[in-house]
Amino acid sequence: MHLIITEKHDAAKRIAAILSEKKPAKERINGVDAYKFDGKTVMGLSGHIVEVDFPKDYNNWQKTDLKELIHAEVQTTPTHANIVTALRKLGKEAEYLTIATDYDREGELIGVEALNVIKKVNPEVPADRVRYSTITPAEIKKAFASPANIDFNLAAAGESRQVIDLIWGAVLTRFVSLSSGRLGDKFLSVGRVQSPTLAIIVNREKERDVFVPVPYWELFATLVNGGEFEAQHKKGRFLDKNEAEQIKAKLGSTGTVKSIVLGKRNEKPPIPFNTTEFLRAASSIGISAANAMRIAEFLYVNGYISYPRTDNTVYPATLDTKDIIASFLNTEFHAYSQKLLSGKLEPTRGKKETTDHPPIHPATPAKRSQLKDDEWKIYELVVRRFFATFAGETQWETMAVTVDISGEEFGANGARLVEPGWRWYYSYNVPEDRILPQLREGQVLTVKEVNLIGKETQPPSRYGQGHLIKIMEDMGIGTKSTRHEIISKLYSRAYVVGNPLQPTKTAYAVIEALEKYANTITKPEMTSKLEQDMDEISEGKITEEYVVNESKDMLEEVFSDLFKNKELISESLKNGLYEDRIIGTCKKCSSDLIIRKSRKGSRFIGCSSYPKCDFILPLPKSGQIVITDKQCEDHGLILSK
Known part of the structure; x- marks a missing residue:
């Protein structure tokens, strides 16, 4: 039997349907679906089926020596027992094994994890690897016709990330949580990638905190004669109100057109989507990074778009872009497809060119009725961006007018779209025309x-x-596959709220303590260096063991700084965390109102002067409480949610 392993169940089902001439037979093995045809069995995993963790002896946070934890043994344990059991059963019968997981660090590691499980019950089974960027009939058949070797270096790079993040996360999180007294489900997480990211957000908020607004004035004149338009004084901002008022007072009832400058402005079409640009575009249409990646993964597994985790911004010569465009001739994108095919197809190119996956592009046409609303929004975004990369420049006619009013110059700028170019295809956030009336000098x-x-x-x-x-x-923090997950973690740990991201007082407390006493954790250089090292593991230049040991040495230096300042860090964190509980001032006694817990564990708002003051307000039994900058209309308190 030829066993084929995919990363997820849906991918297994689709690949089996593509490879089999008839409908494959579905068989349930230990609660896991497998698809059989022509002596082949396709089975999907559920992402990682094992995880790295410390032995149980280190589970007790208060009793574990954190310096010892840095060098503790890291072991691998199954996370999906039913899948591992099914894998062993099928692996024992397998005469040949093909790994068909996603082609990136994580996918290669997941495939090697499955291979290692099977090797324990079938040590001599030969294995190969197929790689693809779209789950379409043409590409899947092509991939299985020319399998390659498993890339153990790439898998080792993925495993090194798991081990390093486990050690750093465990040691730093435990230290900060124990120092602050925040244990249980309220622990304070600290991480190699998470903390530099949070520092960026907190430091931007600090810039806002110390910002002192400067008043200024702008002077506008509404002009009419064959049309109406508004012009602004050429000085722009007046910092002296008296100066602006003096100019306003001297202005007469007429103005004369002093100059008219006509021009043209072209906008180049956008570059192909890599993961970062895709997530930025999705965010601009109201879909969060985490949700956009979840939807993109669904569209990829179901054959609608290419693999969504890529740094590439250059379409490879092997990608039949003309055929992809032509496939949309019988869809609602017919007019766009037809127009592109009538001209020369020359796509734009970004600066990043890689050989693993092409930029994100549509793989097969879909109908609106086949997808949910958000799924269609993401799919349409990918289709339109793909089309736009083959389109011409957008052309604008511009008009700059200067009007003299009593010796003072006022200016107005107009712009009119004369050739939509790529914006016809990619119709997001198109600037509006600013039309000025027909004017002449004098x-x-x-x-x-x-x-x-x-x-x-x-x-x-x-x-x-x-x-x-x-x-x-830009700073080398995280990877294309992990950045959106880091942001999601910041939300889940109540470090940030809203979008744009606003840090909570808890975030301030953690980052301020770390920056003061162990600022290496909050700087991008350390995590960027480890990211580069992981790239070198995948290229076979250095070993996983070398990088993991190097990271442990880094962590020892960081921990030494933390340990030396343990008492100061504890005081700093506790003071900052207390501020995060304050939601206002008690109307009865003017003390702080804070979030409290009863002996039975229920939450409420109570006065910090209790028992002298017994003022209380109820809170919901469940849900995460986050202090925001909004106020309760009834009590004048900072609103929690």
């Missing part, structure tokens, strides 16, 4: 009204998910 215009508007400078904006992922990529 023309006299009537000043309808003059407005002096007072404003303030604004603090730096918070980072949205898409922007943060781009910053993480």
